[in-house]
Amino acid sequence: MKLVSFVWCLILISCSGQSFEKINGVSFVGSREEVTQAHVDPLLKIHANYAAVMPFGFMPDPNSPELTFNTDRQWYGETRRGAKQYIDLLHKNGVQVMLKPQIWIWQGAFTGDMIMPSNEDWSTLEKSYEDFILMYAKLAEETKCSVYCIGTELDEFVKHRPEFWNNLIEKVRQVYHGKLTYAANWDEYGRTPFWDQLDFVGVNAYFPLCEKQNPTVETLTAGWQPWKVKLKQFSKDMSKPILFTEFGYRSMDYTGKKPWLVDRNKENVNLKAQADATQVIFDEFWSEDWFAGGFVWKWFIHHDRAGGYADNRFTPQNKPAESVIREHYAQVKKSKL
Incomplete structure (x- = not known):
C-alpha cells in the first residue's frame, strides 16, 4: 500500500509539472483603494504563501448576457489596474498569486444558475466572457501569477456550452503559461467536463457537514468523511490534485449546516464553531498527498476593522479562527506536494 501511495504521489507531481509548496492561501478581497504594505503585513503574520486576487465582472441578472468589467465605475481592486497593483505588491512580499476573475450578479444571485434564454444571448455572453478571461489571462502572464482560475461556480454555463469552454481553455493556454484551474461549487465538481485540460481540480469546499447548532470537532470530522472519500477518489481518477x-x-451557530450561506442572517455569533471547523479542515486535508491546499474565504485588506468578535460572517480576521490559521500555516508552510 505504501508503494502504491508513493507512486500515486509521483504521478500527481508529474502531472503538475513541478514540486509545489502546499498552498496556504487567502482570498484577498478587492477594495476601493490601492493596497499598501500595511495591508499586506497581517497576511504575512499568518504565514500565507498565496493570495487569490479577484477582479470582477458584473451582470444585471442571471438571464442577461451583458457582462461589464474593467470600468471606471468599479472599485479599484476589482479592475485590471487594481489587480495588477495588488499582485505586484504581493509578489514583492514573496506571496504567490492565483488570479481569479469572477462574476457578480445583481443582488447576489447565484452564478451557477445563469442560463441564457436564446442561442443569440449565449453567443453574446460567450464573446464577452472570453474577452474578460483572456484580458486577465494576459495579466496573469505579464505578472507571472502562479495559478490562473478560468471561472467560478458557473455550472449551467459549463453544462449548456461545453465546446465554448474547451475552446476557451485552449485560447488561455496560448497567452498564459502557468497552472490553470476552475473553481467548481462543492456539488458541481463531479460533473465538470474539462478537468483533463487543467492542472488542479478546483473546488469551493462548502460541503454540508452536520445540522448541529454547536457542532463538536468529532461531529465535524465525521461529517467530512464521505466527502473526503469522494474527493480522494476523484483526484485519483483524474490524476490531478484537489485545490480548495x-x-x-461563518462564525455563527449551525456553521456546518449550509456553509455556503452568504446572507445577512442574524444567527448567533459562534466563534468556537468557526475555529473548530477551520481546525478540522486542516486536520483532514493538509497532510494528504493528493491535496494541493486552499484559499480561506475571505480576507479584507483593512485588517484592523475586519471581522471581530461581534461578526457572524466568513472572515476569520480578529477572531479565534485567525489564530488557528496562523498556527497551521506556520507548521506546514514548507510542506511539499
Whole structure:
C-alpha cells in the first residue's frame, strides 16, 4: 500500500509539472483603494504563501448576457489596474498569486444558475466572457501569477456550452503559461467536463457537514468523511490534485449546516464553531498527498476593522479562527506536494 501511495504521489507531481509548496492561501478581497504594505503585513503574520486576487465582472441578472468589467465605475481592486497593483505588491512580499476573475450578479444571485434564454444571448455572453478571461489571462502572464482560475461556480454555463469552454481553455493556454484551474461549487465538481485540460481540480469546499447548532470537532470530522472519500477518489481518477479554491466557515451557530450561506442572517455569533471547523479542515486535508491546499474565504485588506468578535460572517480576521490559521500555516508552510 505504501508503494502504491508513493507512486500515486509521483504521478500527481508529474502531472503538475513541478514540486509545489502546499498552498496556504487567502482570498484577498478587492477594495476601493490601492493596497499598501500595511495591508499586506497581517497576511504575512499568518504565514500565507498565496493570495487569490479577484477582479470582477458584473451582470444585471442571471438571464442577461451583458457582462461589464474593467470600468471606471468599479472599485479599484476589482479592475485590471487594481489587480495588477495588488499582485505586484504581493509578489514583492514573496506571496504567490492565483488570479481569479469572477462574476457578480445583481443582488447576489447565484452564478451557477445563469442560463441564457436564446442561442443569440449565449453567443453574446460567450464573446464577452472570453474577452474578460483572456484580458486577465494576459495579466496573469505579464505578472507571472502562479495559478490562473478560468471561472467560478458557473455550472449551467459549463453544462449548456461545453465546446465554448474547451475552446476557451485552449485560447488561455496560448497567452498564459502557468497552472490553470476552475473553481467548481462543492456539488458541481463531479460533473465538470474539462478537468483533463487543467492542472488542479478546483473546488469551493462548502460541503454540508452536520445540522448541529454547536457542532463538536468529532461531529465535524465525521461529517467530512464521505466527502473526503469522494474527493480522494476523484483526484485519483483524474490524476490531478484537489485545490480548495475557496474554503471557510461563518462564525455563527449551525456553521456546518449550509456553509455556503452568504446572507445577512442574524444567527448567533459562534466563534468556537468557526475555529473548530477551520481546525478540522486542516486536520483532514493538509497532510494528504493528493491535496494541493486552499484559499480561506475571505480576507479584507483593512485588517484592523475586519471581522471581530461581534461578526457572524466568513472572515476569520480578529477572531479565534485567525489564530488557528496562523498556527497551521506556520507548521506546514514548507510542506511539499
